[in-house]
Amino acid sequence: MRNFNAHRHAEIVLAKLNAPLLPPFHVERPYLFTRFKRGLSWKFILVAAPIGYGKTTLLSEWYYRLLRDEEEACKVAWLTLDEEDADFIRLCGHLLASWSAIWPYITENNPLPDTDDDIRDYSVRLSNYLHKQMKNEPKRCVLFIDNLDALPPGRLSELLYFFAEYLPAGITVVSTGSFFPMDMIDFRFWDSVLEFPPSDLPFKRDEVAAFLEGQFGEAFPLDQADELYRLTEGWVTGVRLYVDSLNEMSVESHASLDVDALYPLVDRFFSSCVSREIPGELASFLLETSLVEKFNAPLCSHLTGLKDSQRFIDALIERRFFIEPIEGEERWYRYHPLFLRWLRTRLLQYSAGTIRELGSKACDWYESQKMSIDAAKYMLMANDSDMIENLAASANFKRADTEEPFISWICNTPAEDLPHDPTLSLLVTWGYMCNGRSKDTLKWLALFEKNLEEEKKNKADSFSAEDLQAASIVIQHVKIKCKEFDGFFKEAIEEYRNLLDQQDGTMTLSLRCVVVHALAESYERVGEFSLALEYYLQTEAIADLANSPFFVAFGRYAFCWVLAIRGELRNAEQACRRALEECPTDYTLYGALHALLAYIQIEKDEMVEAGKSLEKAMMRLSLTRNADMLFEANIVQANYLASLRKLDEAYRLIVQTVLLAESTGVPRGVLYFAYIIQVRIALQRNNIADAIMANEKIKRRIDPDDTLYVLR
Numbered sequence: 179m180r181n182f183n184a185h186r187h188a189e190i191v192l193a194k195l196n197a198p199l200l201p202p203f204h205v206e207r208p209y210l211f212t213r214f215k216r217g218l219s220w221k222f223i224l225v226a227a228p229i230g231y232g233k234t235t236l237l238s239e240w241y242y243r244l245l246r247d248e249e250e251a252c253k254v255a256w257l258t259l260d261e262e263d264a265d266f267i268r269l270c271g272h273l274l275a276s277w278s279a280i281w282p283y284i285t286e287n288n289p290l291p292d293t294d295d296d297i298r299d300y301s302v303r304l305s306n307y308l309h310k311q312m313k314n315e316p317k318r319c320v321l322f323i324d325n326l327d328a329l330p331p332g333r334l335s336e337l338l339y340f341f342a343e344y345l346p347a348g349i350t351v352v353s354t355g356s357f358f359p360m361d362m363i364d365f366r367f368w369d370s371v372l373e374f375p376p377s378d379l380p381f382k383r384d385e386v387a388a389f390l391e392g393q394f395g396e397a398f399p400l401d402q403a404d405e406l407y408r409l410t411e412g413w414v415t416g417v418r419l420y421v422d423s424l425n426e427m428s429v430e431s432h433a434s435l436d437v438d439a440l441y442p443l444v445d446r447f448f449s450s451c452v453s454r455e456i457p458g459e460l461a462s463f464l465l466e467t468s469l470v471e472k473f474n475a476p477l478c479s480h481l482t483g484l485k486d487s488q489r490f491i492d493a494l495i496e497r498r499f500f501i502e503p504i505e506g507e508e509r510w511y512r513y514h515p516l517f518l519r520w521l522r523t524r525l526l527q528y529s530a531g532t533i534r535e536l537g538s539k540a541c542d543w544y545e546s547q548k549m550s551i552d553a554a555k556y557m558l559m560a561n562d563s564d565m566i567e568n569l570a571a572s573a574n575f576k577r578a579d580t581e582e583p584f585i586s587w588i589c590n591t592p593a594e595d596l597p598h599d600p601t602l603s604l605l606v607t608w609g610y611m612c613n614g615r616s617k618d619t620l621k622w623l624a625l626f627e628k629n630l631e632e633e634k635k636n637k638a639d640s641f642s643a644e645d646l647q648a649a650s651i652v653i654q655h656v657k658i659k660c661k662e663f664d665g666f667f668k669e670a671i672e673e674y675r676n677l678l679d680q681q682d683g684t685m686t687l688s689l690r691c692v693v694v695h696a697l698a699e700s701y702e703r704v705g706e707f708s709l710a711l712e713y714y715l716q717t718e719a720i721a722d723l724a725n726s727p728f729f730v731a732f733g734r735y736a737f738c739w740v741l742a743i744r745g746e747l748r749n750a751e752q753a754c755r756r757a758l759e760e761c762p763t764d765y766t767l768y769g770a771l772h773a774l775l776a777y778i779q780i781e782k783d784e785m786v787e788a789g790k791s792l793e794k795a796m797m798r799l800s801l802t803r804n805a806d807m808l809f810e811a812n813i814v815q816a817n818y819l820a821s822l823r824k825l826d827e828a829y830r831l832i833v834q835t836v837l838l839a840e841s842t843g844v845p846r847g848v849l850y851f852a853y854i855i856q857v858r859i860a861l862q863r864n865n866i867a868d869a870i871m872a873n874e875k876i877k878r879r880i881d882p883d884d885t886l887y888v889l890r
Contacts, residue, residue, distance in 0.1 A: 188274045189268075197241045197256040198234060203392030205385050205417055208237060210378065214240050214352075217372040218252070218318055222341055223352040224326075227376035228416030228498045228514075233354035234324050236379065240352065241322050251317050255279040258324045264333050266297060277292060280319050290389055297336060305344035312346045313695040315555075319349045325357040342370060356455070357497045371481065376498055380412030393421050409437065409515065419443040426495055429633065441519070447836035448520040456499070464488045464499070469536045469559075471593060472512045474502055480543040490679060510803040517653045519590070526586050530764075530796065533585050554606045554622070555593040559585055561609045562766040562807070568728040572688040573648040575601045607656060614806075616660035623656050634712055648689055651681060655693055662700055671700045687724035691717055694791020695733060705850075707740050731761040731771075739810065743851060751778045766807065773811040780817055792818055806848060809839050813852050820859045829863060832856045836872075 217223050225233045244252045263269045267290055274285045288307055291300040313321070329337065341351050381389065387403040410416035421440035437831035438737045456464065466482050467473050478487035491511060492499045500517035504510040513521065526533065536560030544553035558566065565586040570576065577587060588605075603626040610618040630649055654677055667743035674697040678690070685693070698713030714737040721729035736758035741750035754775050761768050773795035779788035792815060799811040812835040819828035836852045853872045860869035 190271055193278050194258045194260070194272060195256060195279070197238045200242065201235065203389065204235070204239070205381070205389045205392065207385065209234070210236065210374070211240060211243055211376075212276060213288060218320065218350050220350060220368040220372040221345060223350060223372045223374070225352070225354045225374045225379070226498060227356065227374075228500050229356050229455070229544050230413065230447065231376060231379040232414035233379065235414070237322050238353060239323055239352055244320060253315075253317050253319045255320070256322045256324070259326060259328045261328050263328065264330050265337075266333070267291065269333065269337070270300065276321060284311075293640060297582055301344055305340075305747060306422065308344075308349065309346040314347045315348060316651070321349065321351050323351060323353040325355075326353040327357045359564060377502075379414070380410075380415055381407070381806070382412060382419055383407045385812070386410075386412060386417055389417060390421065391777050394424075409440070411514060411567040413514060413516065416440070416444060424601075425589055444516050445520055445523060448517065452499075452517075455497075459500070460490060460493060460497075463487075464494070464521055464526045465537060468518055469526050469533075469589065470540055470556075472507075472510050473627045474510045475681055476544050481539050512824060515540075522586070526583070526589065530585065531604060533589075537585075537841060547878055550618075551596055551866045554596055554609070554618075555588065555591070557613070558588050558605060558609050562612055563588075564765050564767070565612055565732070566608045567607055568726065570601065570604050572654040572692045572726075573604070573646050574686075575602060575604050575649075592825075597625050598629060600660065603629050604652070611656060611659055614663055616663040619656060619660055619663075623653065644686070647681075647684065648686060651677065651689055651693070656698060658751060659696060662703065663664075667704045671697065671704070680692045687720055688729075691720040691724055691726060691729045691733075693837055695729065695736070698733075698736065701738060702736070707744055710740050711737060711738060727762065728765065728767075729765045731765060735771055736773070738771070742774060742778060747778050747781055749833055751775070752779065769795045770811065773799060773807075773814045776818065777814045780814070780821055785821060787820075788818055788821075809835055809848055809852065813848070813855050816859065817855050818853075820862055825859060825863045828859050829865075832859055 206815075214223065225236060227233055240257060241254055244254050255276045257272055258280075259269075263272060270290055274288060274290075277284050284307065288304050291297070312381045324335075327334065345351070386407040387400060389401050390406070399482075405419060406420055410420070420443075423443055424436070439637045463478070463482055463484070469481065470477065473481075473491075475488040475491060478491065479485060484490065491501070495511075498552065500514040501511055502514065504512055510843065537556045540556035541553050541560055543552075544556060545738060567576075567584055579587060591602065596606055603622055607619055607626055610622060635861040639800050643672040654673075658670050658673045659678070661673070674693060674778065676699070678685075678693055681690075694713055695717040698710050698717060701707070701713060702710040714733050717733035718730055718737070721727075721733055738750050738754045738757060741753060754771055758768070758771050758775070761771060772791045776791035776795060779785075779791060784813075795811050796815065799807055816832035816835065817826045819825075819831065832855055836849075836856055839849050839852050853876045856868045860866070860872065
């Protein structure tokens with residue numbers, strides 16, 4: 179260090195006055211240098227981009243090229259700023275020290291001010307000196323300032339004002355910054371600023387290939403270079419991190435791009451270098467909006483609950499937090515894919531309930547905008563993933579990476595892939611079927627059939643006879659289920675029985691389990707509970723043979739509910755507790771079993787225990803889109819509220835549940851259950867008219883053989 183002022187010490191860090199050396203195998207970018215040279219007539223040139231876009235390297239290239247460019251005949255100086263330069267005296271000392279590379283006596287003729295109060299006087303004095311120097315200076319003088327936004331906003335505004343107001347013609351300041359709001363420069367001088375925006379800085383495809391060739395020679399396959407460009411979108415640090423993760427041997431041994439080598443380094447980079455730059459109010463906004471592939475202000479407001487989402491989007495754009503407008507879609511934006519992946523990795527550390535809630539909000543918004551494909555993706559995220567995956571797996575349609583959690587996998591799957599992939603379209607089909615939405619179910623089933631036919635043509639060897647038979651059974655099963663949703667219960671039972679008879683001996687155990695369970699549900703829907711119980715027991719036995727824990731739990735759950743509906747509370751409670759002991763706690767069914775247990779405890783007047791069971795149930799079920807389970811849980815909750823004499827709250831909930839259940843093909847037992855609770859609550863509120871209306875609904879829907887539903 180050296181001292182330029184005896185009466186006011188300003189220690190000069192000499193390393194800050196030297197431009198960084200260019201890295202090995204640096205890829206020069208002449209088209210940017212040409213544009214830069216054309217802009218040297220401007221007073222201020224800003225290279226503005228997020229961290230990791232190669233801003234410093236680009237400035238270093240320009241610095242060294244000007245040094246050796248005799249044609250341009252420029253004098254150059256360099257200064258790297260840091261947080262300590264917020265001190266005005268220190269900042270001035272380093273500015274003078276950097277300019278001494280051009281004017282050796284500038285420090286002697288411009289002693290540093292004594293206090294920060296002397297800013298304006300010192301600026302005028304320094305400006306006068308520079309104007310005198312430039313009168314006799316035939317060459318353009320260029321000051322490179324790296325990391326300009328290391329200064330706090332107030333100090334940065336003062337420095338920018340000095341550059342704009344006081345620098346003489348012939349001096350150009352070239353600087354980098356990640357966060358640089360234009361309102362820090364007086365609007366009178368905006369025309370003096372030339373900006374290189376983030377879109378100018380990423381590597382082009384051929385530059386990625388050239389960089390990799392410089393590192394590895396011809397060992398790096400060109401198709402991998404193309405894939406790396408697609409993955410990083412030319413983000414300079416992303417490309418360099420991938421190179422750091424490999425050596426020549428690993429390059430030669432990989433037939434395709436090794437993304438697993440890149441992701442840990444990228445995650446570490448964002449966590450260490452970017453995370454600390456994110457203000458607290460933007461952190462939650464970034465995480466919650468990372469759920470979706472693209473976003474606008476109305477969608478963000480729906481997801482986050484914020485009314486002024488556009489303000490947050492504008493703040494991200496201003497701070498250049500890896501956000502980009504989508505070309506051709508006004509006021510729609512997206513995050514850089516690697517930044518998005520890092521955000522989602524952090525988002526998916528939240529509870530499954532939180533993710534499902536966000537997915538449900540996204541689904542509702544996309545449906546309101548008639549964006550059905552996007553809505554389908556987030557319907558899957560909000561749904562009972564265990565059920566959907568097990569239903570698809572029963573027909574031998576499984577996703578390739580079963581190690582990744584379903585929510586994470588579907589979150590990172592582009593929505594545009596859903597209508598074109600057999601497995602994805604089948605998952606959506608099952609999802610809408612679990613929601614009781616027959617129209618959407620049949621729409622996606624048709625896409626599944628179309629995709630299956632195309633796959634059979636293009637990849638005939640990938641399908642066995644068993645696979646095709648399983649697909650055929652699934653198609654028949656879904657069509658029958660949709661008939662049932664539309665009220666054709668007896669026809670559904672007959673068709674399910676025919677399907678089982680026709681495929682007897684050839685149907686796989688897992689698929690037979692699905693169809694037998696569906697037949698049991700059909701019997702339950704028409705009130706034939708003895709047959710429903712028999713087939714639910716068959717479901718459990720078949721699932722046990724098929725080694726399917728999910729369908730074992732599903733069969734037990736349905737069996738327990740039928741027992742409860744029949745009034746066999748003691749048997750239902752014993753069966754429910756056994757089922758809970760063996761049901762995995764992360765299943766949605768675990769919550770549904772707790773809802774059933776709560777109902778039994780309410781009937782036994784064990785209100786404290788019922789409250790605990792219901793709390794556990796709603797933690798699992800409040801965000802599920804499984805129609806039957808959610809209706810049953812809401813009915814139990816309404817019953818519980820009524821038992822606590824919270825009659826108005828209970829009444830609102832049961833009326834809403836009944837209206838929704840009447841428009842959905844829920845089992846008749848569930849609908850009867852809802853009516854009985856509605857009658858009970860109406861009588862408690864002395865609302866005789868509503869009780870009679872609910873009673874009449876039961877009479878209209880009950881069969882002569884149904885003797886189980888007698889109002890107390």
